[in-house]
Amino acid sequence: MIxxxxxxxxxxxxxxxxxxxxxxxxxxxxxxxxxxxxxxxxLERSYNSTGEFLSACPEFQGDLIQIHxxxxxxxxxxxxxxDGSREGFDIDLIARLASxxxxxxxxxxxxxxxxxxxxxxxxxxxxxxxxxxxxxxxCATLEYAEGMCADIAPVIDSPLLAAPFGETHGLLPDRxxxxxxxxxxxxxxxxxxxxxTISPNFTAVMSFSEAxxxxxxxEVTPLPAAQEVFDRLLCRLVQLLKLHRNVAFGIAxxxxxxxxxxxxxxxxxxxxxxxxxPQPHExxxxxxxxxxxxxxxxxxxxxxxxxxxxxxxxxPSALRDNLAASxxxxxxxxxxxxxxxxxxxxxLKRILHAIENHEGLDVLIKALEGAxxxxxxxxIQQDQTQRRQSSRAEGRxxxxxxxxxxxxxxxxxxxxxxxx
Numbered sequence: 001m002i003x004x005x006x007x008x009x010x011x012x013x014x015x016x017x018x019x020x021x022x023x024x025x026x027x028x029x030x031x032x033x034x035x036x037x038x039x040x041x042x043l044e045r046s047y048n049s050t051g052e053f054l055s056a057c058p059e060f061q062g063d064l065i066q067i068h069x070x071x072x073x074x075x076x077x078x079x080x081x082x083d084g085s086r087e088g089f090d091i092d093l094i095a096r097l098a099s100x101x102x103x104x105x106x107x108x109x110x111x112x113x114x115x116x117x118x119x120x121x122x123x124x125x126x127x128x129x130x131x132x133x134x135x136x137x138x139c140a141t142l143e144y145a146e147g148m149c150a151d152i153a154p155v156i157d158s159p160l161l162a163a164p165f166g167e168t169h170g171l172l173p174d175r176x177x178x179x180x181x182x183x184x185x186x187x188x189x190x191x192x193x194x195x196x197t198i199s200p201n202f203t204a205v206m207s208f209s210e211a212x213x214x215x216x217x218x219e220v221t222p223l224p225a226a227q228e229v230f231d232r233l234l235c236r237l238v239q240l241l242k243l244h245r246n247v248a249f250g251i252a253x254x255x256x257x258x259x260x261x262x263x264x265x266x267x268x269x270x271x272x273x274x275x276x277x278p279q280p281h282e283x284x285x286x287x288x289x290x291x292x293x294x295x296x297x298x299x300x301x302x303x304x305x306x307x308x309x310x311x312x313x314x315x316p317s318a319l320r321d322n323l324a325a326s327x328x329x330x331x332x333x334x335x336x337x338x339x340x341x342x343x344x345x346x347x348l349k350r351i352l353h354a355i356e357n358h359e360g361l362d363v364l365i366k367a368l369e370g371a372x373x374x375x376x377x378x379x380i381q382q383d384q385t386q387r388r389q390s391s392r393a394e395g396r397x398x399x400x401x402x403x404x405x406x407x408x409x410x411x412x413x414x415x416x417x418x419x420x
Contacts (some may be wrong), residue, residue, distance in 0.1 A: 011289065016204050018355045019283035023236075025351075025364075025380060025387040029372055030239045031377030033079040035089050041071070042057075042146045043091060050150060053125045054095055059117040063101040065299075068094050070185035075192050077238040077266060080375075081149075082246045082259075088147025094185055099157040102171070111173035113181055118154050137175040155183055165190055165317040187317030195270040196234040198277045200287055234273045237288060240372075241265045244347065246375045248340050258336035261326050264413065267313060285352070290367070292345060299324050309334060347371035 035043060051067035052058065071092035072078040081090055095118060105114045112157040119135050122142060126133040132143040139153035153172060158180075160166035165187025171180035242262055249259035275298075281287040299313040308331050315321035327333055351371065354364040361384070369377045 011193050011286075013284055014289075014352065015356065016283050018352060021243075021355050022352065025368065025383075026236060026240060027244070028379045028383040029368065029376040030079075030236055032375050033239065033243060035078065035341060038130070039089060039146065039148070043089065046092070046144050046148060046150065047143075048090060049129075050093070050125065050152070054121060054152075057121040057124075059121045060095070060097065060101075063097045063104070064095060064371035065098050066094075066096040068096060068186070070094055070189060072242075072262060072266075074185075074189050074237070075266070076196075077242065077262075078231060079239050079242050082249075082251055088149065089146070090149045090151065093152045095152055095154045097154060098158045099159065102158065105156065105180075108178045112177040113155050114156075115173055115177060118152065118308075120150065130229040137177070138173045142309065153225050155185070156180070158390060163319065165176050165282070182315075182318040182320040184315065184317035184321075188315065191316045192234075192270050193267070196232045197273040198274060200233065200277045200284065201280050202283065202287075203280050204282045217385050233284065233287075234270060237273065237291060239267050240288075241269060241344070243372045243376075244344050247371065248343055249336075249382055258333050260333075260337050260340070261323075263323050264313065264327065265295075267316070268295040268298050270382075271316075285304070285385050288349060289345075292341075292348065296341060344371075 016337060029403045040201065047069065054067055055064055057064070066076075069091060073089075073091045078089060080160065081088075096138075103109065107277060115135075115138065119133070119140050122133055122140050125131070131145070134141040134143070136151075139151050142150045142152065144150065155170040155172050155260070158169055158171045158419055165184055168186035169182065169184045172183040173179075174181045193417060242265060245259055245265065249257070269291065272294050274289060274374065276290045279290075281290065299311055302310045304310055309328075311324035311327045311334065313324035315323050327337065347367070351367045353359075353363065354367050365377050365380055
C-alpha cells in the first residue's frame with residue numbers, strides 16, 4: 001500500500017498581510033462564481049415546485065417521505081458548471097423513500113423499476129412546465145428555463161446500526177440497474193459540516209474587524225441557509241479547488257474527461273482540513289497551502305500485479321462506497337490528478353509571490369486568471385473599483401486591500417428543507 005505520493009518541501013514564511021490580501025481576493029473570486037440572489041431565488045422556487053409535485057405522485061404514494069438537496073449547494077461549495085455555454089447552476093436532489101419501500105423493489109429488476117417510476121413521474125412534470133428531461137444510469141435530470149439543471153436520484157432508507165452516520169444510510173440503484181449501492185448523502189453532509197466547524201488554530205490572529213472589513217453579503221432566501229455555508233473556510237477551499245480544476249481540465253469531454261470528480265476533491269479537502277486545522281498555523285494561507293499539499297496523503301494507493309494502482313477513498317458515511325472508484329478507470333486519469341495537483345501548488349505560489357513582492361495589479365490578475373479563469377479578472381477589477389470608491393468617500397487611497405475574507409467558524413444549524 002502506498003501512502004505518500006507527494007513530497008512536502010519546506011516553505012518560506014508567509015506574512016499575515018499577504019495571507020489577508022490573498023483571502024480577500026479569494027472571497028471576491030468565489031462570490032463571482034456563486035449564484036446571484038435572483039438565481040438563488042429561482043433555484044429555491046424550482047426545488048420546491050419539483051418536490052411538491054413528486055410528493056403527490058401516485059408512483060410513490062406512501063413511500064416518499066422527503067425531498068432534500070445534497071451535493072455542492074447543500075455543502076456551500078457550489079461554483080459555476082464546467083460547461084461554459086450556460087449561466088445556470090446545478091443542484092442535486094434526493095427523492096427519499098421509507099425503508100418499507102425496499103420490499104417493492106426486491107429482485108434484479110427492482111432498481112430499474114424504481115428508476116422507471118421516477119422517470120415516469122418527472123416526465124409528467126417536465127411536460128406540464130415545458131422542461132427537458134434526461135434519463136441517466138441512476139438518476140434523471142430536469143433542465144429548467146433559467147439554465148439550471150437538477151439531478152434527481154431515488155434513495156431508499158436502509159439504516160445501519162454499527163456504522164458512522166448509519167441512521168441516515170440508504171440504497172441507490174447501481175449503474176447496471178440490477179443491484180442497490182450503499183449511499184448516505186445526509187450522513188456525508190453531517191461529516192462535512194463537522195469538519196467545516198473545526199476552529200483553525202492561528203498563532204498570529206487578526207482582529208475580527210480587520211478580518212471582515214468591507215466584506216458584505218446580501219440577505220437571500222436560503223435553500224439551505226446560503227450565508228451559513230458559503231462563508232466557511234473549508235467551503236472556500238473546496239470552491240477554489242473546483243474552480244482551478246475546471247480551468248485546468250476545461251469542459252468535460254465524455255469518456256475522455258480526465259478531471260477528478262467533485263466528491264473526490266471535496267472529501268480529500270475535508271479530511272485534510274480536519275487534520276490540519278487544529279495544528280498551529282501563523283495564517284489562513286499557511287493552513288490552506290498545508291491542506292492542498294497534503295490532500296494526496298488521504299487516499300490509499302494499492303499496487304496491482306500489472307503495475308497499475310487501485311485508489312481507495314471510502315465514503316466517510318457509507319464505507320462500502322469508494323469515492324475514488326472513478327479514478328481507477330485508467331492510469332491516465334491518476335497521472336492527470338497528480339499533474340493537476342502540482343499545477344495547483346505552483347499557481348498558488350505564483351499568486352503568493354506576486355502579492356509578497358508587490359508586482360502590481362496587472363501581474364497579479366494575470367496569475368489569478370491563469371489559475372481560476374477569466375471571470376476572476378472581472379471580479380477583482382470590480383472589487384478594486386468598489387474599494388477605491390469607498391476609500392475616496394473616507395478620504396484615503398488603497399490599492400489591494402489587506403482586508404481578508406477571514407475564516408469564520410459557523411456552527412451548522414439543522415436543515416429540514418422540503419419534506420414531510
